Amino acid sequence: MLESPSSGVFICVEGIDGSGKTTHSRLLVGYLCSLGFDAVYTTEPTRYSLPGRRLRESFFAPERLPVEEEFRLFLEDRVIHLRAEVIPLLKDGKVVITDRYYFSSVAYQGSRGLDWNYILEENLKVAIVPNLVLLLDLSVDEALARISADREEGVNTFEKKENLQKVNDIYLKLAEKFPKLFHVIDVHNSIQTVQEELQTFISNFLEKR
Numbered sequence: 001m002l003e004s005p006s007s008g009v010f011i012c013v014e015g016i017d018g019s020g021k022t023t024h025s026r027l028l029v030g031y032l033c034s035l036g037f038d039a040v041y042t043t044e045p046t047r048y049s050l051p052g053r054r055l056r057e058s059f060f061a062p063e064r065l066p067v068e069e070e071f072r073l074f075l076e077d078r079v080i081h082l083r084a085e086v087i088p089l090l091k092d093g094k095v096v097i098t099d100r101y102y103f104s105s106v107a108y109q110g111s112r113g114l115d116w117n118y119i120l121e122e123n124l125k126v127a128i129v130p131n132l133v134l135l136l137d138l139s140v141d142e143a144l145a146r147i148s149a150d151r152e153e154g155v156n157t158f159e160k161k162e163n164l165q166k167v168n169d170i171y172l173k174l175a176e177k178f179p180k181l182f183h184v185i186d187v188h189n190s191i192q193t194v195q196e197e198l199q200t201f202i203s204n205f206l207e208k209r
């Protein structure tokens with residue numbers, strides 16, 4: 001495991017597709033900046049690394065990559081993301097809000113049958129443990145309805161209903177397994193209501209540190 005730079009705060013936002021991670025992560029960054037924190041948004045898979053680009057291309061391909069190959073690409077992309085963005089930002093004392101991290105690999109590649117412990121162990125060889133995971137919890141039916149309403153191209157191969165249900169189940173099990181790390185928030189309410197809850201939680205969390 002890499003040593004975590006102690007000065008900054010590393011928060012990751014997780015949840016199934018359609019749960020509003022990107023919207024809420026970006027709103028949280030804006031909110032924290034308005035409070036005077038130096039907050040920065042990052043995301044995985046990245047758009048600049050070769051493995052990240054390869055993965056993004058694969059999202060709309062008719063066939064999924066073999067799960068082990070997919071997992072390795074996410075891991076390679078994660079190492080690049082950590083070295084290029086997260087670790088330097090944390091060393092500079094910033095609050096880093098990351099839209100997806102290794103819990104996504106546990107949930108998504110785990111849903112395809114790859115062993116959870118293996119996924120966690122391989123990640124912990126190269127990744128730092130975040131200070132907090134915000135899990136946005138949404139039912140699969142509602143997530144799919146939101147995806148269809150928002151996107152012209154509709155649902156991608158990562159987002160088929162059975163897949164998402166398994167992903168959701170794994171996320172909730174992870175939250176049970178790591179209760180000190182995870183904060184689960186129900187996101188069935190409006191963006192504004194959920195964002196206000198998140199802001200209250202984050203302010204308290206940062207104040208207590």
Ligand code: TMP
Nearest residue numbers: 017044045074100101104105108109158
């Ligand atoms: P996005 O919805 O945040 O753009 O993420 C793209 C997809 O990548 C999403 O369907 C989840 C998937 N994913 C994994 O399967 N494993 C991972 O480790 C990560 C970071 C994302």
